């Protein structure tokens with residue numbers, strides 16, 4: 001069966017100031033195809049899709065749909081041409097229902113009653129057909145991030161699409177949710193849709209994509225059928241000769257808790273002592289129940305669990321952001337319930353929040369501003385309350401180099417950074433300031449392989465230097481690879497802690513669903 | 520050598536990238552309003568010449584412009600400083616009035632004190648009263664989370680009643696036809712820099728304040744926290760900034776700035792409290808703040824430009840009988856085109 005070409009992007013070029021984000025890029029999408037779009041952070045994936053969706057006007061190049069040239073000048077044009085996009089960082093109205101969010105900006109059939117029953121039924125039908133389980137009547141803010149992702153997809157489907165763009169849809173999903181999503185994608189393709197799927201996870205590419213295009217530094221490097229590539233060849237295409245696979249943590253460590261050359265060591269004194277910790281959120285709902293654990297010098301303690309089981313509350317309790325209701329948390333001699341967050345930061349606690357945009361990013365400020373958030377009163381940067389911008393810019397430039405943050409200058413507005421480069425800012429901020437304890441919550445989210453490797457090496461360096469780390473992650477492979485012990489959290493409770501050597505996917509999987517260890 | 524060349528070159532480019540849209544916006548707004556003026560049957564080049572050059576043709580024109588510039592700039596800062604923290608202070612005129620009341624009260628009650636003591640007290644009273652007037656909505660926000668836009672606006676209306684009470688009951692000047700208080704003590708008057716045409720030393724105060732605001736927001740850790748709070752309150756909180764305190768503080772600073780403008784009007788210009796001293800400074804302050812896109816360092820320049828337009832507009836009305844509202848149209852159009860240029864550039 002020969003497939004017909006749905007979409008053809010040719011010679012696309014996009015320049016931002018001095019940055020050439022896309023240089024003569026081509027993309028061809030066949031009908032009923034899932035097309036993987038890969039590339040390192042800042043390679044231009046999002047920019048290319050934003051051009052297709054009418055958000056950016058390309059400096060050169062053309063777009064053809066079914067062989068006919070089209071001008072897409074705005075998202076409205078894109079939608080009229082049946083192109084839909086789910087953004088890497090999407091925006092939703094928290095106080096609206098799912099239905100209201102989905103129909104926002106469309107013509108309402110129930111106008112002017114605003115009852116939205118017809119629409120809700122239609123959404124229900126769509127969600128059933130494609131296996132995207134969502135209740136149209138729930139308020140958005142009550143939904144976990146994984147379901148919000150589905151709402152975004154439904155939003156596109158509701159508008160009627162032939163081409164669906166998914167920009168890193170899996171970064172916030174649990175493995176189970178990813179599997180469900182892939183099933184839904186297959187149904188969509190069977191229904192005649194064509195999909196562009198952006199991800200950094202090679203396993204996902206290999207399991208769901210029919211065809212793959214790799215970008216590097218804004219240029220095409222490879223377009224192949226899935227059958228003709230391997231994970232290794234894709235890595236090579238993405239990073240060039242830049243990654244030494246032998247030296248890489250990602251590729252060399254054995255995923256089973258066996259010794260690696262970065263592995264075991266003698267632990268030191270406890271840096272963090274958490275005892276009988278209880279915490280509630282703003283609505284007085286218990287989010288942390290009776291947690292007790294220690295993190296020692298030279299130790300990486302992992303926290304496994306399905307997203308939304310209290311991981312963020314735990315991190316924020318340790319950071320002094322979420323109030324401690326009962327119990328005690330001592331970090332490096334500081335009693336957290338009596339210490340301001342800023343003093344914890346100054347006293348050597350570093351934090352990588354999981355939701356970089358919401359919890360760690362100043363979009364309208366410069367990259368340099370962002371790199372010192374929380375450290376603005378640090379003696380390195382300020383003298384008697386006055387900021388020393390010369391030093392701040394110097395160290396910003398250093399960090400931009402070391403953490404390969406892709407930006408024209410330290411003074412550039414941070415909103416221009418690509419998703420992965422925003423994550424690199426979070427990392428630079430946490431790693432560049434000396435700390436005896438680091439809380440890293442999904443630190444590799446949205447990063448390309450080379451950057452992930454870099455993060456792992458940094459974590460091991462800390463360990464060797466004697467620091468303590470709490471690594472909260474939904475990625476079991478990551479935890480197995482990095483941690484000395486893994487605690488599993490389920491609805492705010494630590495269900496069990498396993499030592500290296502006892503790590504077991506099934507055991508942890510059981511604990512993640514609430515079954516106590518040794519039950 | 521080449522290195523510095525490149526950097527000065529790119530700096531010049533960066534500045535051009537900021538200034539050019541402004542120039543285009545101004546040009547576009549003049550073209551658009553020129554069409555109006557022509558339709559109304561007036562001489563367009565002459566009207567524009569009057570608007571633009573009145574401030575620079577005579578010493579008097581220039582000094583009038585400076586006198587207008589002082590309250591406009593302070594009002595704009597009273598809006599943009601809280602805006603940096605993400606809060607909207609729409610109560611600048613109420614804070615100006617109450618600041619003026621505070622300055623007048625001190626100036627009348629302690630009328631006999633000598634200048635070195637009374638003048639600082641008068642000015643300080645303006646700042647404190649203005650700050651206090653903003654502290655009420657700020658506290659309502661801090662304590663109960665009540666939206667500051669509503670409360671700051673409502674406080675304006677309360678201040679109208681207050682000034683009326685002060686000017687018609689407490690310290691009424693029976694000789695004046697309009698609600699006015701008796702004059703403050705001579706020691707409370709801002710000394711003149713130039714006597715004819717008269718220019719008082721409030722201009723120096725205003726410039727010091729503008730520089731101070733710039734240093735505070737751009738060069739200090741505390742100012743960093745203000746800006747971080749405005750950029751992302753949630754992230755700022757996670758990274759240890761007391762954001763609620765920043766909201767409170769920013770509004771009170773804004774009130775203090777507006778109160779200062781009231782004190783300067785009293786101590787420098789009127790030497791008494793006259794009902795209506797707030798003129799339309801609030802609205803113009805908002806326009807200036809928005810044209811400057813909230814950038815505190817751009818505010819003085821935009822404020823000066825608007826002061827030039829304002830002075831030119833009254834001259835235009837006097838000499839050509841073109842209604843002064845015409846210049847409102849120009850100002851609004853400048854704002855519109857500046858905002859528009861943003862939308863275009865983003866694509």
Ligand SMILES: Nc1ncnc2c1ncn2[C@@H]1O[C@H](COP(=O)(O)OP(=O)(O)OP(=O)(O)O)[C@@H](O)[C@H]1O
Pocket residue numbers: 016019020021039040041042043044045046047048088406407416417418419420421446
């Ligand atoms: N609006 C913009 N203004 C200036 N530069 C931009 C803008 N958008 C993107 N860039 C730059 O273009 C380059 C490509 O960015 P893009 O967001 O397309 O990367 P990406 O491949 O999606 O990366 P990631 O995996 O990190 O999301 C980056 O260097 C980025 O800084």
Ligand SMILES: [Mg+2]
Pocket residue numbers: 045046047088167418419420
């Ligand atoms: Mg991207």
